[in-house]
Amino acid sequence: MSDTRGRRGRRLIMLCGTLALALVAGSGIAHATPEVTVQPAATVPLPPELDPGFYRPSAEAIAAAAPGEILAARQINPANFGVIPLNVDAWQLSYRSNNSRGEAIPAVTTVLKPRGSTPDKLLSVQIAVDSLAAYCAPSYAVQQWSAAPVLGQVVVPLEFMIAQGALQQGWAIAIPDHQGPAEAFGAGPLAGRITLDGIRAAENFDPLRLAPDTRIGMYGYSGGAIATGHAAELRQSYAPGLNIVAAAQGGVPADLGPVLLNGNNGIWSGMIMTAILGLSREYPEFDAVLDRDLDPLGAALATTKGGLCVQWNTVLAPFLNITGFLRTEGDPLDDPVVRDVLARTRMGKAVPDMPLYIWQGNPDELIPVGPVNTLVDTYCRNPAANVQYTREHLAEHITTEITGAGPALLWMRDRLNGIPVQPGCRTFDAGSLALDPAGLQLTAESFGEVLASFFGKASGVK
Numbered sequence: 001m002s003d004t005r006g007r008r009g010r011r012l013i014m015l016c017g018t019l020a021l022a023l024v025a026g027s028g029i030a031h032a033t034p035e036v037t038v039q040p041a042a043t044v045p046l047p048p049e050l051d052p053g054f055y056r057p058s059a060e061a062i063a064a065a066a067p068g069e070i071l072a073a074r075q076i077n078p079a080n081f082g083v084i085p086l087n088v089d090a091w092q093l094s095y096r097s098n099n100s101r102g103e104a105i106p107a108v109t110t111v112l113k114p115r116g117s118t119p120d121k122l123l124s125v126q127i128a129v130d131s132l133a134a135y136c137a138p139s140y141a142v143q144q145w146s147a148a149p150v151l152g153q154v155v156v157p158l159e160f161m162i163a164q165g166a167l168q169q170g171w172a173i174a175i176p177d178h179q180g181p182a183e184a185f186g187a188g189p190l191a192g193r194i195t196l197d198g199i200r201a202a203e204n205f206d207p208l209r210l211a212p213d214t215r216i217g218m219y220g221y222s223g224g225a226i227a228t229g230h231a232a233e234l235r236q237s238y239a240p241g242l243n244i245v246a247a248a249q250g251g252v253p254a255d256l257g258p259v260l261l262n263g264n265n266g267i268w269s270g271m272i273m274t275a276i277l278g279l280s281r282e283y284p285e286f287d288a289v290l291d292r293d294l295d296p297l298g299a300a301l302a303t304t305k306g307g308l309c310v311q312w313n314t315v316l317a318p319f320l321n322i323t324g325f326l327r328t329e330g331d332p333l334d335d336p337v338v339r340d341v342l343a344r345t346r347m348g349k350a351v352p353d354m355p356l357y358i359w360q361g362n363p364d365e366l367i368p369v370g371p372v373n374t375l376v377d378t379y380c381r382n383p384a385a386n387v388q389y390t391r392e393h394l395a396e397h398i399t400t401e402i403t404g405a406g407p408a409l410l411w412m413r414d415r416l417n418g419i420p421v422q423p424g425c426r427t428f429d430a431g432s433l434a435l436d437p438a439g440l441q442l443t444a445e446s447f448g449e450v451l452a453s454f455f456g457k458a459s460g461v462k
Helices: 002-027 061-065 155-167 188-204 221-239 256-263 269-282 282-293 296-305 311-317 337-342 371-382 395-417 437-452
Strands: 070-075 087-097 103-111 121-127 172-176 213-223 245-249 354-362 387-392 425-430
Touching: 002 437, 061 103, 061 221, 087 188, 087 387, 121 155, 121 221, 155 172, 155 213, 155 245, 155 395, 155 437, 172 188, 213 221, 213 269, 221 245, 221 395, 245 395, 256 269, 256 371, 269 282, 269 296, 269 311, 282 337, 354 371, 354 395, 371 387, 387 395, 395 425
Parallel strands: 121 172, 121 213, 213 245, 245 354, 354 387, 387 425
Antiparallel strands: 070 087, 087 103, 103 172
C-alpha cells in the first residue's frame, strides 16, 4: 500500500513539475532556446541569394521561434577584404526577428571573439551596408573568398577593420545584417529590431561563451547609425531585458527628408536614391507611390540599382534630380504617404535609456548637421537624457568616420568597463577629432593590430 502511495506521489510531483514548466514557457517568463547544431565553415561561402537554407528558413520555423531565437548556426572563416584570414573564433547565426509591422522575419548576424576567450563585453557593430542586394550584406562580405568586395561592397571591408578595434580590446562583437531579408536600406525601425534581436541571438549562443553579466554596447556610423540610433530608442520597449549600457553613433541620418533635400542634384544623389528604393521594400504603401509616380528614367534607374552594392549605386548617375523623377503636382515630399514614411523613420520618438555618444561633421556634405542638432535638443529636453555630442568642423562625411572612431571607442571602453558617465547633456565643438591624442593613439594601435593580423596574429590575444 505504501509503495502504491509512493508511486502516486512521484507521478503527482512529475505532473506538477510538467505543468509548472508549461506555465512558465507560456507566460513568457522564460523561453528555452532549442540546442542548435553548429555547422562547419564552408571553404568558399555562397552569397545569400544562393544560400536560402541558411538565410531563408521556412516561414513556419520563423513564426514558431521567439525574437532572437537561433534557427541555425555555422562557423565561418572571416577575412579582411575577402582574402586575408582573421585569427579569431567566428560564427554566423540565423535567427527570428520582426519587421516594423511586427511580422516574423529571418535575420542573420555574424559573431566573433578572441580565440578561446570568455568575454564579459559585447559590442554590436552596425556596419553601413548602404546597398540593395543580399550579396552586399556583412555576413557574406566579411568571409574569406567572398566576392562582395570586388562586386562593389567597399564599405563593409573598411568598417570591418574598425570593428576589429573592439576585438583587440578583448570584447566579443556582433555584426547584424540589419537591412533585413529584403535589403531595406534606410528603414530604421526595421534595422533597430534586427539589431536588438541579433544581440539576443548572441546571448543565446553558447559557443560565444559570454559571461552572465556581459555589458553590451552598440556602435554605428552613417548607414550603421540608422540601425544604432533606432535600436537605442527601441530598447526599452522592444528588448528591455538586454543589458545595453551605451550606444555610440556618428554621421547620424536623424531625419531622411533633409538628407534627400540636401543631396538632391548632388554628388551623393545616387546613394540617396538607393535609400529611397530601400524604404519602398519595407513600406508597401510607399512602394505603391513609386510604382505610380516614377517617370520612365526613374523606373529604369530603380531597376538597375536594385541589384547593386554601395560603390556602384553611388557612382551610377550622380547629380540626379531625384524629386524630378516623381510625376506629382507640387512637392513630392508633401504626399501624405511620403510624409508618413519620413515620420516613421525619423529619430527622436523616444529618449534612449542609456548614455549616448554622438559625433557629427559640420559641414557634412551627405548628412546635414541641422537635424542632428535637433535630435540632440529633442533628447535633452528630458532631464533623464545622457548625451555627449561632438561636432567636428574640419570635416566631411568619410573623414569624420575615421577621425571619430578612436574617441568613440575610448568612450565606449569606459562605459563597458563600468566607469560612470557624467550625467546630463554636453555639446563640444572640435576643429578636428584627429587632434584628440588618446583617440589618435587608439586608432593607430587598432590599425597596427589589423596589420599584424595579416601575418597571423590572433586578434585580442595579448
